[in-house]
Amino acid sequence: MDDHLRTGRSEGTVGKALDALDLVCAQDRPVRFSELLPLSPWPKGTLYRLLQTLVKQGMLHVEPETGSYTPGLRLVQLAHSAWRKSSLAPIARPHLDALSGKVGETIHLAQLDRGQVLYVEKRNARHPLPMFSEAGKVGPGYCTGVGKAMLAHLPDRERCAALQLQAFHPHTAQTITSAEELEIELAKVREEGIAFDREEHEPGIVCVAAPILSPTGRVLGGLSVTTSTARRPLEDLATLAPLLRETAEMIAEDAADWQFPG
Amino acid sequence: MDDHLRTGRSEGTVGKALDALDLVCAQDRPVRFSELLPLSPWPKGTLYRLLQTLVKQGMLHVEPETGSYTPGLRLVQLAHSAWRKSSLAPIARPHLDALSGKVGETIHLAQLDRGQVLYVEKRNARHPLPMFSEAGKVGPGYCTGVGKAMLAHLPDRERCAALQLQAFHPHTAQTITSAEELEIELAKVREEGIAFDREEHEPGIVCVAAPILSPTGRVLGGLSVTTSTARRPLEDLATLAPLLRETAEMIAEDAADWQFPG
DNA sequence: AAACGTATGTCCAACTATTGAAACAATAGC
DNA sequence: GCTATTGTTTCAATAGTTGGACATACGTTT
Numbered sequence: 001m002d003d004h005l006r007t008g009r010s011e012g013t014v015g016k017a018l019d020a021l022d023l024v025c026a027q028d029r030p031v032r033f034s035e036l037l038p039l040s041p042w043p044k045g046t047l048y049r050l051l052q053t054l055v056k057q058g059m060l061h062v063e064p065e066t067g068s069y070t071p072g073l074r075l076v077q078l079a080h081s082a083w084r085k086s087s088l089a090p091i092a093r094p095h096l097d098a099l100s101g102k103v104g105e106t107i108h109l110a111q112l113d114r115g116q117v118l119y120v121e122k123r124n125a126r127h128p129l130p131m132f133s134e135a136g137k138v139g140p141g142y143c144t145g146v147g148k149a150m151l152a153h154l155p156d157r158e159r160c161a162a163l164q165l166q167a168f169h170p171h172t173a174q175t176i177t178s179a180e181e182l183e184i185e186l187a188k189v190r191e192e193g194i195a196f197d198r199e200e201h202e203p204g205i206v207c208v209a210a211p212i213l214s215p216t217g218r219v220l221g222g223l224s225v226t227t228s229t230a231r232r233p234l235e236d237l238a239t240l241a242p243l244l245r246e247t248a249e250m251i252a253e254d255a256a257d258w259q260f261p262g
Numbered sequence: 263m264d265d266h267l268r269t270g271r272s273e274g275t276v277g278k279a280l281d282a283l284d285l286v287c288a289q290d291r292p293v294r295f296s297e298l299l300p301l302s303p304w305p306k307g308t309l310y311r312l313l314q315t316l317v318k319q320g321m322l323h324v325e326p327e328t329g330s331y332t333p334g335l336r337l338v339q340l341a342h343s344a345w346r347k348s349s350l351a352p353i354a355r356p357h358l359d360a361l362s363g364k365v366g367e368t369i370h371l372a373q374l375d376r377g378q379v380l381y382v383e384k385r386n387a388r389h390p391l392p393m394f395s396e397a398g399k400v401g402p403g404y405c406t407g408v409g410k411a412m413l414a415h416l417p418d419r420e421r422c423a424a425l426q427l428q429a430f431h432p433h434t435a436q437t438i439t440s441a442e443e444l445e446i447e448l449a450k451v452r453e454e455g456i457a458f459d460r461e462e463h464e465p466g467i468v469c470v471a472a473p474i475l476s477p478t479g480r481v482l483g484g485l486s487v488t489t490s491t492a493r494r495p496l497e498d499l500a501t502l503a504p505l506l507r508e509t510a511e512m513i514a515e516d517a518a519d520w521q522f523p524g
Numbered sequence: 525a526a527a528c529g530t531a532t533g534t535c536c537a538a539c540t541a542t543t544g545a546a547a548c549a550a551t552a553g554c
Numbered sequence: 555g556c557t558a559t560t561g562t563t564t565c566a567a568t569a570g571t572t573g574g575a576c577a578t579a580c581g582t583t584t
Binding site: 012013014015017018020022026029053054056057058059061064065070071072073074075076077078079080081082083084085086087111113114118120135136138153215216218222 | 274275276277279280283284287288290291314316318319320321323326327332333334335337338339340341342343344345346347348349373374375376380382393397398400415480
């Protein structure tokens with residue numbers, strides 16, 4: 001849970017303002033100034049001004065009656081643009097639907113953000129109408145299927161940098177807890193072209209994951225099918241590997257076409 | 263088209279950085295530094311540093327091979343949070359589906375952002391699977407149905423401020439082109455509880471719109487049904503008013519429950 | 525009703541980051 | 555190989571930021 005803390009003190013005013021924005025957005029309800037203050041690393045005056053700036057800029061909104069802060073509409077506007085242009089979600093949607101229909105298990109589409117896994121799209125096992133709002137969570141890279149699938153295919157320099165950012169917290173007995181061990185695992189993942197989460201993040205939860213690679217070999221994202229050992233043993237899940245790889249490739253192709261429509 | 267220009271020069275570094283972010287996001291493809299420079303009000307060095315800061319912060323991303331800028335994943339992450347918590351879209355979804363089924367015309371859900379209309383959700387007349395990505399556009403407030411519906415119910419002070427921000431560009435012969443005329447129109451809208459767009463924005467396009475008001479009377483958003491005069495005369499569309507108002511009320515109720523789930 | 529506490533907003537001199545013209549480096553084009 | 559274009563760095567002048575201390579608003583207690 002405490003895996004994906006932000007880098008700490010950001011340099012410059014812009015960095016601070018964005019951290020303050022993160023702080024407000026990380027809360028899952030409107031928050032008052034006094035609630036934010038102890039959560040922030042800044043003195044009162046500074047936080048006050050930061051929030052005021054963000055409000056003036058439309059990135060935050062204050063409920064007039066309660067004085068609580070929520071994300072602003074300018075952010076919502078940027079949201080659409082960012083989601084449409086920088087996430088694989090809109091491209092992958094039809095492929096996820098198809099895959100979902102075939103496997104009937106929970107599916108995740110993720111992208112790598114500074115060593116962490118950002119889930120950009122999800123299909124639940126049951127519900128046929130999954131929504132944007134279900135995605136958006138961030139998870140650890142070192143102990144999830146998609147995380148390992150993506151990390152494995154990063155160029156050496158970037159992979160090294162990404163491994164530095166891992167928390168290596170032992171969530172379960174299976175969790176990989178050092179960069180060295182992880183490198184060995186990643187080599188295997190690279191070789192097989194598929195990654196497994198063998199209850200490394202949550203007990204009883206397993207998954208198969210494939211990387212989504214651009215034609216030039218760049219990591220675009222990751223795709224995974226998750227289930228519980230109670231429902232399906234890992235060996236069974238492993239049989240989905242070819243289908244997963246195939247879907248990942250189709251998404252990659254569509255992504256390549258997509259980049260320059262003009 | 264040139265209706266919704268941002269305020270111009272924003273004060274402070276944060277303001278500039280956010281404007282730069284807007285600038286990149288406004289482009290509908292990855293953009294190079296040299297393309298952005300003429301679009302920005304800043305000298306080369308400044309823009310360069312702003313972009314670099316945003317990249318370092320994860321709000322922007324540079325394609326390694328082309329050096330083009332796109333929205334970054336940190337923004338995508340904030341996006342989810344903002345969309346889920348500050349837009350009516352997730353709450354309104356089921357109601358829009360229901361309304362869409364009943365009327366079979368294009369439906370818009372919008373919110374007011376500094377006098378402008380931000381479309382946060384949309385249902386097309388034909389396609390049964392409308393997506394998040396179709397929303398996110400910004401339109402003028404003074405000559406759209408949702409715009410007038412929302413403006414009409416703003417408290418005096420805010421309404422005045424909002425009217426100052428209107429461009430009053432005469433898109434068609436029907437467009438209202440002054441704050442005075444608009445105030446008269448808004449009074450009528452307030453009285454009737456419904457607003458019409460009588461080809462004020464685009465020739466041949468008409469719509470009925472209802473405001474979405476909180477229990478305390480605050481403007482939360484607007485809801486509209488749009489069609490073309492070729493398909494349906496305005497009088498016919500007007501018969502949908504009760505249904506629209508009803509849907510708007512249901513959304514408002516759900517929104518009220520939503521605010522504090524804890 | 526006055527005194528208190530808490531939450532929020534404001535001020536300003538010391539301090540730092542930001543600015544942008546101009547010089548420099550790296551590419552792409554010819 | 556030379557020139558034009560695009561991208562990157564530098565540095566003194568400038569402008570914005572900092573945060574402790576002070577002020578105000580509001581609800582609560584004595």
